[in-house]
Amino acid sequence: MDVEALRTFVAVAQTGQFQAAADELGVSQQAVSKRIAALERHIEVTLLVRTSRGSRLSLDGQVFLPHAKKVLAAVEHAEQAVRPGSRPLRVDVLNRRIAPAQAVYRFYRSHPETDLDAITLSTENAAQAVQAVLEGTVDASFRALPGDQVPAGISAERLLDSPLELLVGPGHPLADAPWVSPAELGGHRVWIPGIKPDTEWGAFYQALSETFGLNIDALGPNFGDEALMDALADSTSLATLVGSGDRYLWPQAHDLRRIPLHDPTPVYPHVLLSRSGDRHPVLAALRDHLRVAGPRTPHDVWVPGWVDR
Helix, strand or coil: CCHHHHHHHHHHHHHCCHHHHHHHHCCCHHHHHHHHHHHHHHHCCCCEEEECCEEEECHHHHHHHHHHHHHHHHHHHHHHHHCCCCCCEEEECCCCCCHHHHHHHHHHHHCCCCCEEEECCCCCCHHHHHHHHHHCCCCEEEECCCHHHCCCCEEEEEEEEEEEEEEECCCCCCCCCCCECHHHHCCCEEECCCCCCCCHHHHHHHHHHHHHCCEEECCCCCCCHHHHHHHHHHCCCEEEEEECCCCCCCCHHHCCEEEEECCCEEEEEEEEEEECCCCCHHHHHHHHHHHHHCCCCCCCEECCCCCCC
16 A cells, blocks of 8 residues: 555545645645545545535545554654664673773763663674674674675774783782783783684684783683682782773772783774664764774784784
8 A cells, every 4th residue: 555645645634625735745736636546446445525615535534544544653653763863873882891881881971862772792703793783683883803804784993992901910920010011921821711712802812812922811611700800819820801991890909900011002903883874873973972082092003913904
């Protein structure tokens, strides 16, 4: 059934005049007549009866009118549901503690009128996250994705470089260092439980360990961030790596130390992925915010060779 024909029927029913309906819809009176005739042929009843004063509803037209209005209302609701800006922007931040989540939160704090949902596709790798964006499950995702792996239909922009920091307990030999270079970590055990194979973060840490000769240990069960913080506080040899924009909390008595890495500075390159041509106004505002207010990339940056520079 032609939605425009339904809209035209309702307009004629409400105005009582074909010409008045034509003026309201911005079409010719002839177009109105053709639409009504096509609608009546489709449902095989007469809906409007012409009179010397205009048009009036037939008995069938009176029965049909409220249903036509409901159909038009449903169409309007459906269009509104997907109209840019009419629903929250759904952003995958991967993990609520790490830099993308904190950056999106800062954006929201500076734009409190915006409507967005921050979700975590924490078990999906980059390829699966891209597919979720393409399918519309999410509007955008932060991932470390090589440029040659960005599929058609996806817009990718590297907007959030997160410098790495060493996190150690107070008894660690590097606990009081103002900064360390990645090469200095070669003789220390760096424990990052939960690194999954076939993920972009797995590929990142593999490249980091191969480049600087690090011993990055992903073995053992991942009992969560709190258990990792407890282990660091009690150890004189254990360390882990976190992003400078990541937000981790631990008891004050743990006295954990965050130590910047420099010479060079390894950064985790978060790329904002979205559907090409997506006109959601909140997405545009988020992108502009990250370009202006996002952390500046260090001059001595290191990223894996597969990252677009």
